[in-house]
Amino acid sequence: MRQDDQLLSPRQKQARQTRKELLEAGLDVFLENGFQKSTISQIIKKANKGYGTAYVYFQNKDELLIELMEHVMNRFYDVAELPFQPETKQEAYERIEHQVRLFLKLAVQEREMLKVMKEAIGLSEAVKEKWVEIRERFIRRITEDITYSQHKGLAKSALDAAYIARAWFYANEMFMWDLVENEDLSLDHAAHHLTMLYTGGLYE
């Protein structure tokens, strides 16, 4: 995805650096104050940039948060994209449980950022739309995995892969938000039960 730095003009390198510094300052400000109490001015000040310069990159705090959200969610997406070519129901179970566990562990690691995201989804229409877009991307990826298992004769072919993928992602997403806010919930227990319910229901 990232262009080779060698190919960039000094001006492009400078632009990339400015953008990076604004994002880093934004992350600090959001983590410290939450979304609602943060302002784009605080972020620009923290990054030590001029207003005119900063506004070229981000029109408002929503845009900046959306970019930070993409960065974080790409780490989750890497988990969703792990190779999935099970040969047996047992192998499918193991891979899926492994994925769920990694997914929920990432949520705990990124707890503070996810709290900010959750708050922002409730407050900003643009952030909410971005979240819906991210969610649909996950659901499409899961739909592919289900279709694969159906073609292999492992998963029930009478089920609509897209609807099952949606129900499955929703259950995972909600446990993710739960784990972010509630430190008492057992991650391993959640991963096990989610996977049992899903593979038991979906696989032959």
Added chain:
Amino acid sequence: MRQDDQLLSPRQKQARQTRKELLEAGLDVFLENGFQKSTISQIIKKANKGYGTAYVYFQNKDELLIELMEHVMNRFYDVAELPFQPETKQEAYERIEHQVRLFLKLAVQEREMLKVMKEAIGLSEAVKEKWVEIRERFIRRITEDITYSQHKGLAKSALDAAYIARAWFYANEMFMWDLVENEDLSLDHAAHHLTMLYTGGLYE
């Protein structure tokens, strides 16, 4: 729950009437303007009450919405409380699909109010807390049904009923919000797939 009207003093009858009129005015105002744009003053004015009187009943619009939310969610809760004593996996499947269908149908019927609730959950900490409380009530009720089926030898006894209930409610809740916002989604298709996944995963 409701005291017999005969036993109320005229003063108590008056109080009940005032409360009812404020709630009705609140519902109208919320449905027309959404949560954020509504104010308690608009509601008081619409109900044609004095400020001093109204504030005895509701301190702010959040409190008023919370009471309206309880009324609506009691209708959903009636569905969750339908008798559940299946003798076979097939019977369990049929009852559960029936419940899910009724639950999602209610959501569509109450679409406009649910949109207001969704908006308010994102904006008000008090409303959000109330929603979490309502959700936990549903999860407890589902946990009881699962435990019943486990004792009957119908559902897998190795599964933790509380975790399965949580995953199951989450999937239903998210489809509920989806149906409220997205008129293209098929309610029957959703109810069928949710139930297939759940009973397939949970039942022996």
